[in-house]
Amino acid sequence: MTESTSRSEEFQFSGDTLLAKIKEIIREGNIRRVVIKNDDGRVLIDIPLTIGVVGTLLAPQLAAIGAIAALVLKGSIVIEKETPPAQTV
Numbered sequence: 506m507t508e509s510t511s512r513s514e515e516f517q518f519s520g521d522t523l524l525a526k527i528k529e530i531i532r533e534g535n536i537r538r539v540v541i542k543n544d545d546g547r548v549l550i551d552i553p554l555t556i557g558v559v560g561t562l563l564a565p566q567l568a569a570i571g572a573i574a575a576l577v578l579k580g581s582i583v584i585e586k587e588t589p590p591a592q593t594v
Contacts, residue, residue, distance in 0.1 A: 511537055516582045523574035523582070524567065530584055538585040541573060549573050549580070 518526055523541070530536060531554070539552045550573060552566050 510588045511585050512588055513583055513585050516584075518580055518582055520574045520576075520578050523577070523580075524571050526582060527567070527570050530582070535587045536584055537587050540583040540585075541570065541577075542581045542583065543577055544579045546581075549577065 516526060516530075527539065527541075530539065536554050538554060539550075540548055541550045542548055550566075550569060
């Protein structure tokens, strides 16, 4: 039985680039969760994503992210990526 694991990456953003960065991250795929934090490290939004979440299902979250971008000057985006299971020989 193979199990997948996850790893986290963190990116810094300024308010005007937040939405574009989120869209870029989602297009890359293998994303399990997106967490947006303000400059103080406080979590503003935590969005769990499932494989196959596309288009209209993601629209409400993107609207919320756009609203956050208008209010937050700087912060960080933490993404949790699914890592494929290691293959054994």
